[in-house]
Each structure stands twice: as structure tokens, then as C-alpha cells.
Amino acid sequence: MKKQEAPDSRIDPEHIPGHIAIIMDGNGRWAERHGKSRSKGHEAGAKNVYEITEACRELGVKTLSLFAFSTENWRRSKKEVDSLFRLMSRYVKRYSDQIQKTDVRLLHMGNLEDLPRETAGDIRECLEQTRNNKAMDVCIALNYGGRQELVDAARRLAGQVKAGNLREEDITEEALEANLYLPQHSEVDLLIRTSGENRISNFMLWQISYAEIIVTPTLWPDFNRSCLNDAIVEYQARNRRFGGRP
């Protein structure tokens, strides 16, 4: 385990965003800029997942949600998709002891069924191994789509109505929220997207309703602790109104 970094004096430790979500974009462009293959770009991105998880934990962030593979990413070449899943298996295994030691719990959003059996197995093992950890939750969105999550929640509610366990008039925001993949993490405070694209790309559509959004031009493999600190400083300078008046 690395030595903890000195705290950034610009950050108010009393107002750390409880839930940060990150759209980790720009691995491909990073690779291109460095004259490397796309898979090397994803590898640099995977290494950074651990770095930023540690930085968030040290800052006292309670939940970190990471967009690792969308339901739309299947449209990439088979070669790239296969190499991404192999990489995820490798990194989940490589870091599982460290995740355990740092008391981080891994959670998953999406559908693990369509993944290669080995990758799904490695991820399930890590979910099981870390399930009682308490310091921080890391929610990996893998084979995840925000619209699909809402469709799945609607189906569950319909099933409950059909079974006579829920009345139609009891379908409220709270009831829908209770049927999201991870209902305990239904509110994102800060959404960061790297690599300069001003898009949500079907990520946590319900949960980001009142999130502060920060788009940085930095590519994901270059998004280091100091970039994270900059984002938190910017977040803390904003005035969150949740639709009301201050």
C-alpha cells in the first residue's frame, strides 16, 4: 500500500461529495497520442481505476461509480471487446487483495450474464469477497445502460402489480428508485466525464438528476489525483439548489 498523500489545502474536508460517478473516456485517444495500440490505452485506463479509487477513499468519498462497459460498447470490434474483458479479469484479480485490505466493497450495475464466463466469474468472486467491507463502495457499471436500468425497474414494478403486491397508485418515485440496480446509491453528487465530450452516454440517468457535472479535457489515463482534486474544488465552489432557491 502506498503512503497516503498530503491533503489538498484547497479542499474543504467537511463538504466532500458523497457519491462521485465517472465516465472514463479517452483511452483510445490516449493510445493514439502515445503511438500505442487501443488495448494499451485501456490498460493505462485500468491502472488508473485503482489510483482514483484510492484517492477517493483517502478523501472520504463514500461511493464511486465507474462506467466501464456500456450496453452500446458491444458495437466495437470483437477484438477490442475481448481484450477489454480479458483486461478486466486481470485487473480485478490483481487488485482484489488490495481492495480487500482497504475495506472497499465492489458492487455491480448492469447484466453480468452476457459477459465471457471467466470475466463474470472473476467479478462475482470479488463481489462476494468484498461484500462485508465498509470504507467505500465502488460500483462498476459493466454491460450497463441507464435506459435499460429504468426498463428493468419498470418491469419489476409491473410484476409486483401483477402479483397483487403493489397498487398502481403506489408507483411513486420512491418505488421506482427502490427497484434500481443499486437503490442504496440512487443519488450522484458529482459526475465527471473525461476527454472533453459533453455527453451523458446513457449513464445513471435517474441518479444524476441533480448531480453537478464536470467535463474535463483530460483523457482518462491522465486523470490523476490532482485532476480529481481540481474537480472537487470546482464542485465545492458551486451552489447546489436542487430546483429551489438558496
Ligand code: FPP
Ligand atoms: C472509453 O475510452 C473507455 C472504455 C469504453 C472502457 C473503459 C474501461 C476501462 C477504463 C478499464 C476498466 C477496468 C476495470 C478493472 C474496471 P474510449 O475507448 O472510448 O476512448 P476514445 O473515445 O478515445 O476512443
